Amino acid sequence: MFTIFKRELKSYFTQPTAYAIIVIFLLFSMALAFTFGKFIAVGDASLEWSFLFWHPWIYMLLAPAVGMRLWADEQRYGTIELLGTFPISTWKVIIGKYLAGASVWLIALLLTFPIVLTVNYLGSPDNGSILSGYIGSFLVCCTFLAITMLVSAFTRDQVVCLIVSVSICVLMVLGGYDDVTLQLAKIVSPSVLEGITALGVWSHFSSLSRGLFRFQDLVWFTSLISVSLLGTSAILSAKRA
């Protein structure tokens, strides 16, 4: 498993993918924090609204870009046939690949440390809730990554994978967003609306970004991730049969 992880992570960094993703993520997260996020103007020593709020919006477009090649490429270049005949279980390969993708994001998130230093320099924020916010942000990203991995098991085409996964992630971000929910409430029945908002990330992310660590949110994120990874395994074995 570690061997797979190492290869995938190295592959992200020998190709421009990881650098492009990290740079774009840093640019957008900072730009949004200082413009629409009014990081300076509000004068609030927290990162909840100014910085972390924007993360799901960036992830919904960028997380699939990291995950799309994980299985699509293996299938396109036939290297899946090598992996399938090595004495290693598919499950270990899935975990190894997933952790490599997640590590790219962990690095990207860790590189946002200047804003944490800045907010500590300018005021005295609650660093516990900042940490909790970061964990929430990472969990949202990992969820999107797991969904992308599931989609990428279906197709050998990276572009198809990107489009489908971005659509799913956009739905998950918009689905639970207050403004959208209010508009939706006018056209759909309450039970349908409840279904849509249940799949949205906001109710789980916002409590974490406020510094509220609820067990149910952790369960929500980890179950979505596990279901996606189990699905990936099921799709890959079904494809071979």
Place this chain on the structure above:
Amino acid sequence: MIEVVNLTKQFGIKRAVDNLSFTVKKGEVLGFLGPNGAGKSTTMRMVTGFIPPTAGEAKICGISIVDSPAEAKKRIGYLPESAPLYNDMTVTGFLKFCAEVRGLKGTAKKEAVERAIETCFLTSVAQQAIETLSKGYRHRTCLAQALLHDPEVLILDEPTDGLDPNQKYEVRQLIKRLGETKAILFSTHILEEVEAACTRAVIVDRGIIVADGTPAELLAQSGTGSLTDLFRAVTTRDTEVS
């Protein structure tokens, strides 16, 4: 070493491999012949454990590939048809990765990689990125991957496809040499290869074995002394398949 018993694969309504049985013993090189679409690659994919058989069984050194795939796979070296590789890696990097996945560590890994590079004449491109290699080198890199762990069984899907005549000759010599101590199953369209490298050959057509014997026996069976005539007589042309 390789025992295939009543192996069958059904894709929808199409039966790609139909009740195929054969064995390859240690010291034997079995040539697997047949027209395109005869089920050669499908058979090899089942024997290597990449796809599950619909029915039947394949055993590698007595271990069932269906029941204990991990143990059986350890004993197989496999060269897939398209010689797939990770293009972003170097030849050495790729071989090291494959050796690690196969559980080789430290000096054992280093020696295995060096030996495979030497056996497959890859020394001059060892540090080169795989995406910059020509087809012959790509093929040999993938072949090197199959030899890393010194497996008892080698399964090679068209190992000489796309190589120039010199490279073909080298690979055939290599197969012949390795065949002295291993059980080798390799598929090909090139009939001269049977005489050049095989101790035995089977011809499959539409998933069924239609001829089986040593090269000399097959030549005798042809009546004309030409394997091509035999091949054309026992196999169906894709133009006549309804």
